[in-house]
Amino acid sequence: MQFFSSKFKLGILGGGQLGKMLLYETRKWDIHTKVMDASPEAPCKISCNEFVQASLMDFDAVYNFGKDVDVLTIEIENVNVDALEKLENEGVKVYPPTKALRTIQNKATQKLFYTDHNIPTASFTRFAYTSEIEDSISNGGLQLPFVWKSAQFGYDGQGVKIVRTPEDLKDLPNVECIAEQLVDFKNELAVIVARNTVGEVNTYPVVEMEFHPEANQVEYVICPARIEDEVAQKAQQVALQVSKHMNHIGLLAVELFQTQEDEILVNEVAPRPHNSGHYSIEASYTNQFEQHIRAILGLPLGKTDSKVAGIMVNLVGSEGHTGNVIYENIETILKMDGVTPHIYGKKQTRPFRKMGHVTIVDENMARAREVAQKVKETINVVSN
Amino acid sequence: MQFFSSKFKLGILGGGQLGKMLLYETRKWDIHTKVMDASPEAPCKISCNEFVQASLMDFDAVYNFGKDVDVLTIEIENVNVDALEKLENEGVKVYPPTKALRTIQNKATQKLFYTDHNIPTASFTRFAYTSEIEDSISNGGLQLPFVWKSAQFGYDGQGVKIVRTPEDLKDLPNVECIAEQLVDFKNELAVIVARNTVGEVNTYPVVEMEFHPEANQVEYVICPARIEDEVAQKAQQVALQVSKHMNHIGLLAVELFQTQEDEILVNEVAPRPHNSGHYSIEASYTNQFEQHIRAILGLPLGKTDSKVAGIMVNLVGSEGHTGNVIYENIETILKMDGVTPHIYGKKQTRPFRKMGHVTIVDENMARAREVAQKVKETINVVSN
Numbered sequence: 001m002q003f004f005s006s007k008f009k010l011g012i013l014g015g016g017q018l019g020k021m022l023l024y025e026t027r028k029w030d031i032h033t034k035v036m037d038a039s040p041e042a043p044c045k046i047s048c049n050e051f052v053q054a055s056l057m058d059f060d061a062v063y064n065f066g067k068d069v070d071v072l073t074i075e076i077e078n079v080n081v082d083a084l085e086k087l088e089n090e091g092v093k094v095y096p097p098t099k100a101l102r103t104i105q106n107k108a109t110q111k112l113f114y115t116d117h118n119i120p121t122a123s124f125t126r127f128a129y130t131s132e133i134e135d136s137i138s139n140g141g142l143q144l145p146f147v148w149k150s151a152q153f154g155y156d157g158q159g160v161k162i163v164r165t166p167e168d169l170k171d172l173p174n175v176e177c178i179a180e181q182l183v184d185f186k187n188e189l190a191v192i193v194a195r196n197t198v199g200e201v202n203t204y205p206v207v208e209m210e211f212h213p214e215a216n217q218v219e220y221v222i223c224p225a226r227i228e229d230e231v232a233q234k235a236q237q238v239a240l241q242v243s244k245h246m247n248h249i250g251l252l253a254v255e256l257f258q259t260q261e262d263e264i265l266v267n268e269v270a271p272r273p274h275n276s277g278h279y280s281i282e283a284s285y286t287n288q289f290e291q292h293i294r295a296i297l298g299l300p301l302g303k304t305d306s307k308v309a310g311i312m313v314n315l316v317g318s319e320g321h322t323g324n325v326i327y328e329n330i331e332t333i334l335k336m337d338g339v340t341p342h343i344y345g346k347k348q349t350r351p352f353r354k355m356g357h358v359t360i361v362d363e364n365m366a367r368a369r370e371v372a373q374k375v376k377e378t379i380n381v382v383s384n
Numbered sequence: 385m386q387f388f389s390s391k392f393k394l395g396i397l398g399g400g401q402l403g404k405m406l407l408y409e410t411r412k413w414d415i416h417t418k419v420m421d422a423s424p425e426a427p428c429k430i431s432c433n434e435f436v437q438a439s440l441m442d443f444d445a446v447y448n449f450g451k452d453v454d455v456l457t458i459e460i461e462n463v464n465v466d467a468l469e470k471l472e473n474e475g476v477k478v479y480p481p482t483k484a485l486r487t488i489q490n491k492a493t494q495k496l497f498y499t500d501h502n503i504p505t506a507s508f509t510r511f512a513y514t515s516e517i518e519d520s521i522s523n524g525g526l527q528l529p530f531v532w533k534s535a536q537f538g539y540d541g542q543g544v545k546i547v548r549t550p551e552d553l554k555d556l557p558n559v560e561c562i563a564e565q566l567v568d569f570k571n572e573l574a575v576i577v578a579r580n581t582v583g584e585v586n587t588y589p590v591v592e593m594e595f596h597p598e599a600n601q602v603e604y605v606i607c608p609a610r611i612e613d614e615v616a617q618k619a620q621q622v623a624l625q626v627s628k629h630m631n632h633i634g635l636l637a638v639e640l641f642q643t644q645e646d647e648i649l650v651n652e653v654a655p656r657p658h659n660s661g662h663y664s665i666e667a668s669y670t671n672q673f674e675q676h677i678r679a680i681l682g683l684p685l686g687k688t689d690s691k692v693a694g695i696m697v698n699l700v701g702s703e704g705h706t707g708n709v710i711y712e713n714i715e716t717i718l719k720m721d722g723v724t725p726h727i728y729g730k731k732q733t734r735p736f737r738k739m740g741h742v743t744i745v746d747e748n749m750a751r752a753r754e755v756a757q758k759v760k761e762t763i764n765v766v767s768n
Binding site: 030048344 | 388404407408411412413414427430431432433669670674678683684686687691692710711714715718719721722723724725726727728729745747
């Protein structure tokens with residue numbers, strides 16, 4: 001197929017920041033794109049060839065959107081999979097395949113998948129309703145503390161809560177959920193696996209999430225992770241196992257725990273470009289967005305090595321600020337070497353909303369880490 | 385001024401490939417853009433916020449286009465400068481400044497500028513009409529061979545001819561022109577200088593154009609140039625002199641000759657992102673398009689060093705092919721490490737038309753050069 005000519009059409013469900021960064025690459029290769037998003041202010045609205053405003057959960061909207069595209073992909077998992085399945089059955093190439101997407105969409109199913117395929121993951125119990133958990137605690141079937149996760153549609157920390165006392169269960173929605181063992185981890189890691197339509201597979205280097213010592217919030221995504229080679233290899237092997245058994249196509253971002261005993265446990269996966277791969281735009285030979293396009297179009301995968309050390313800092317809305325966004329001190333961070341801000345284009349900020357990210361690259365990791373800290377201490381996402 | 389919010393508007397005259405690559409960066413920073421181009425199929429038509437279809441040489445069109453933008457820039461020199469001057473007088477920030485643009489637009493004026501400022505350049509004679517040249521040859525005022533250049537609107541080798549015999553003058557247009565001494569050069573080099581609105585200046589490394597041994601056509605743009613440090617420093621010094629005396633703002637691409645005696649002579653300049661800087665997208669800490677935006681918005685300039693060695697190969701239409709474009713064997717070059725094609729999105733190819741470029745990066749220059757040769761031998765821009 002000639003992707004690099006006008007006969008081909010790529011559909012993307014979701015028009016947020018991930019879709020926007022995918023569009024840098026479709027523009028680079030002049031690939032015709034059609035994007036759907038519920039918001040009239042979606043960052044993708046420009047840069048795509050066609051834009052459709054509709055809900056990603058609406059069966060008819062998704063089905064009608066996908067009928068005239070050659071390849072259909074997603075930038076977010078929360079889409080109507082029934083419509084995707086119908087399209088897939090009618091010959092549209094849907095990547096990730098709907099089977100993998102269904103497994104991932106439901107966290108209980110996802111966890112069962114790991115167990116079924118002997119993929120190491122924290123032990124867990126599935127509950128049809130949150131209300132069943134209290135009984136399980138009373139009769140000794142479940143020990144406190146644990147991590148409660150809603151089975152459906154958790155995204156960016158939504159739908160996740162650490163439960164230390166029965167009190168903590170009170171405000172949780174009464175839905176299908178899992179109670180997962182709290183992992184005492186040394187590091188939180190991630191590996192992005194790329195797999196194309198003809199089965200070629202490649203992994204990116206292991207990245208490390210560095211947490212704020214007090215706030216328990218990811219502050220930096222660091223590539224490569226500052227861990228032993230042996231641990232890194234194990235992490236990549238586990239990620240490859242997940243990819244293989246899921247038969248996924250495109251990118252699969254595998255989030256992992258490195259335990260105190262250097263075990264590797266799968267936390268969860270996302271079948272698309274991922275926040276943990278944003279560093280690749282500036283640091284890698286092939287950035288994750290180009291790689292996703294290569295994979296779903298059946299093109300040869302690109303080299304996943306890094307040119308330089310890369311660190312990513314998320315730009316999230318500051319607490320106490322809701323309204324028209326201002327990126328305070330952005331000109332100060334532009335003075336620092338190897339610093340590239342990405343502004344997603346959302347007009348309104350609110351506390352903790354992802355508004356952009358900043359990549360810091362340097363041939364020396366220690367220096368990159370120093371600059372990253374300065375960036376973090378300098379820039380503020382506020383409202384006027 | 386808050387560039388990173390919705391109050392600011394950047395105007396770009398010209399919607400071709402350079403504009404398109406500028407738009408990657410305005411999208412990255414969510415800067416509101418308005419683009420004008422005569423073609424309804426301009427590559428910039430998507431990715432900008434507003435598109436106006438009109439001739440860049442039309443006074444009224446340019447003036448009306450520029451009235452509501454905060455900063456106005458160009459991706460091509462052939463624009464109506466009178467309209468720009470009127471806008472400049474009315475308070476629109478026009479970069480490059482119209483004074484520099486006028487100097488550059490006319491090659492005779494440009495050459496006189498070098499002479500006036502003691503900037504080394506090949507000796508030349510200005511003629512009001514090509515027809516005056518024959519007299520000058522007959523009376524011994526001008527020696528053959530020389531390079532004939534039209535004073536106005538030469539672009540991409542148009543309006544330039546090597547004159548070896550009086551016969552060669554026959555088909556040339558009877559216009560204002562210069563006859564320039566033919567330089568016996570060892571290397572053709574280029575230096576991109578960035579200068580922002582507050583006078584901060586930075587230069588990119590010297591690049592080298594490698595020519596095909598027989599066809600006398602640039603095959604590769606190589607960064608860094610494989611020349612002695614001393615020569616590179618001299619080239620950068622000369623480029624800085626041109627920038628300083630022109631008081632330009634934005635990017636200035638300075639094309640240079642390195643003579644057999646290692647003298648550096650200025651060939652010509654372009655006050656905008658330039659083909660010789662395309663390698664920077666993949667190889668540099670700050671690519672030339674982001675740097676141009678930093679410069680014209682008065683932001684701090686970014687680091688111009690390279691992360692890795694970079695080589696650029698232009699994708700031009702093959703001889704004998706006119707029509708709907710096909711990029712033959714593009715999938716083969718995608719298998720090679722560190723290879724990134726850029727497809728400009730022109731639907732029709734014709735012989736020698738610039739349709740895209742390919743960047744090859746590697747930590748090792750010799751290896752990059754080998755891959756570049758394979759790329760060149762593999763890909764073909766043809767029609768179906």
